[in-house]
Amino acid sequence: MDHTDADNVKPTEECHKVHNADESDILVGKLFSSRDQAWYFYKEFVREYGFSACRGITRLDMEGNVKTQEFCCSKEGFRVSKVNIVDRQRAHTPITRTGCKARIVVTATNTNNQWVISMSYQKHNHALCTPTMAPFMRSNRAVSKADIDEATTLKEVGVGTSQVMNYLTAADRGLS
The missing domain is CATH 1.10.1200 (Non-ribosomal Peptide Synthetase Peptidyl Carrier Protein; Chain A)
Structure with missing residues (x-):
């Protein structure tokens, strides 16, 4: 499953204005027994706050073991610009990526094979959805x-x- 694709929920009257609740102090330092456990924690976190998440950059150490993993807002980055074709048959799909910088970074600890949230940035540049719309976002569907x-x-x-x-x-x- 490709988690890099943006969510399919379009802002409506169900969405509210940008909330830049800084949760950095609460999240940094939280420990997990595995990277997957951190991912499931972040998915629950984003569902509560009204946005969708995807897995971001993975960094490896010299032996090829995963050292850090980013989990970011699905509106992170921008769509690759393609050559504009004048006689395009299909309509352009809506722009769903806004360059949002909200993310957490989990890092493997040297002891007990645990993972810790080493960085958290939770300021969004787009509208967040209400709890009634959250289950329909891509990372929240199951x-x-x-x-x-x-x-x-x-x-x-x-x-x-x-x-x-x-x-x-x-x-x-x-x-x-």
Whole structure:
């Protein structure tokens, strides 16, 4: 799965103005037993604050072991500019990257194979979404293992894809 793509949520009236809550003091120094645990922590953090995250730059030491990992806002950076084609058939996709600098950096410690948040910057240059819109952002979307197993079973017995999806959405809303 490519985590570098920007989230698909467009700012609406559901989004509010930029909140530049500086959480640096709270996050720096927090310890994790693995890099994945730090990633899941940051995903929960970004869901609470109304933005989407992606994995950023990974730095290796001389032996090829991961030493630092960045987790950043999915609106980090800018889209690669392409040559403007005058007779373009398709419409341009909306600009989703704003050059946001919000990120954390986790660093491997030399003791006990732990990871620590060594740097945190939480100022955004774009609108953040409300908690009601947060589940629809790219890094916050997830399908449970139970739903995957159920969909697989339904497909194996010959139920069509649209019927499986209708069943799962009805089950999530308590309509089944």
